Amino acid sequence: VFSASTPWVWYFSRGTGIVSIVLLTVSVALGIAQVTRLEARGWPRFVTSQLHKTASLTAVVFIAAHVVSVIADGYVNVRWGAAVIPFSSSYQPFWVGLGAVATDLLIALTVTSLLRQHIGARLWRTVHWTAYACWPVAFTHGLGIGTDTSLLWVRALSATCALAVVGAAAWRFTTFPATPRRPTVAAAGRR
Amino acid sequence: MAPRTPRTKQPQNAAHAAALARREQGNRTLRTATRWLIGGSVAGALALTGLFASQATATTSTAGAASAQAPGSSAAATGSAGAQAATPPAPNRSAAASASASAAPQRRAVTRSRAS
Numbered sequence: 001v002f003s004a005s006t007p008w009v010w011y012f013s014r015g016t017g018i019v020s021i022v023l024l025t026v027s028v029a030l031g032i033a034q035v036t037r038l039e040a041r042g043w044p045r046f047v048t049s050q051l052h053k054t055a056s057l058t059a060v061v062f063i064a065a066h067v068v069s070v071i072a073d074g075y076v077n078v079r080w081g082a083a084v085i086p087f088s089s090s091y092q093p094f095w096v097g098l099g100a101v102a103t104d105l106l107i108a109l110t111v112t113s114l115l116r117q118h119i120g121a122r123l124w125r126t127v128h129w130t131a132y133a134c135w136p137v138a139f140t141h142g143l144g145i146g147t148d149t150s151l152l153w154v155r156a157l158s159a160t161c162a163l164a165v166v167g168a169a170a171w172r173f174t175t176f177p178a179t180p181r182r183p184t185v186a187a188a189g190r191r
Numbered sequence: 192m193a194p195r196t197p198r199t200k201q202p203q204n205a206a207h208a209a210a211l212a213r214r215e216q217g218n219r220t221l222r223t224a225t226r227w228l229i230g231g232s233v234a235g236a237l238a239l240t241g242l243f244a245s246q247a248t249a250t251t252s253t254a255g256a257a258s259a260q261a262p263g264s265s266a267a268a269t270g271s272a273g274a275q276a277a278t279p280p281a282p283n284r285s286a287a288a289s290a291s292a293s294a295a296p297q298r299r300a301v302t303r304s305r306a307s
Contacts, residue, residue, distance in 0.1 A: 008244060015239030019232050026228070044217040047224065054225050058232055065236075148243075
């Protein structure tokens with residue numbers, strides 16, 4: 001069914017692209033909630049942390065499916081190298097290049113997170129700041145080259161995602177201008 | 192060697208019992224949210240795939256019917272219109288049409304093979 005000449009692969013690539021940006025949005029929002037130590041009754045902080053990891057890894061899986069299906073389908077002329085080497089595609093080099101940049105950033109974020117115990121918190125945090133660049137780049141890639149951006153519900157979904165990330169980032173940087181530090185043992189003891 | 196049994200935490204006092212209860216509630220929330228996140232993503236991708244396929248099928252049927260009702264339309268013209276509509280919408284099709292001559296034949300060839 002999923003041969004290179006079957007339109008289902010093309011439809012699947014469009015579907016995974018839309019789901020990927022939603023997952024990235026959820027991941028960024030949960031990451032901001034985690035760094036600001038947001039919690040609620042019935043929603044302790046470790047739930048936010050674990051869900052952030054799950055959303056990020058699920059996003060990686062769907063982005064991989066999106067890239068593989070776009071290349072395997074062959075309807076648009078994108079090769080394997082163009083998926084990771086920015087602006088090297090012969091088809092829509094700028095918009096595909098933005099997708100490659102977002103993919104590279106996500107790979108770096110994922111690898112450094114998986115190796116966090118080995119690379120140290122400082123390097124991990126430095127790389128993790130690029131998450132704030134990864135989302136807008138991926139979002140712009142979708143807006144620029146997405147087949148379905150003219151559909152009303154896709155526009156509504158995109159606006160919702162943008163509002164969620166912009167709102168969360170604004171709240172994070174206005175409420176917590178710097179990264180909140182963990183309470184020291186002495187400070188915790190005074191509580 | 193004796194089999195290992197899962198270690199269960201026994202609450203030491205009321206505060207500890209409340210903390211364990213909150214932890215357990217958090218675990219339940221996490222399991223539910225994880226299930227919804229992954230399940231919703233898979234279901235969403237499959238649903239969108241089906242939606243785009245059904246939209247293309249509906250467009251094909253509409254275009255085919257319109258061609259058949261047009262006076263003087265030939266079978267070749269009907270097939271051409273249906274095949275054009277059956278082609279999934281390419282991103283920036285207008286840009287693709289105005290692309291360089293070297294790239295155009297390849298995309299047209301792909302379109303033909305997809306329509307068949």
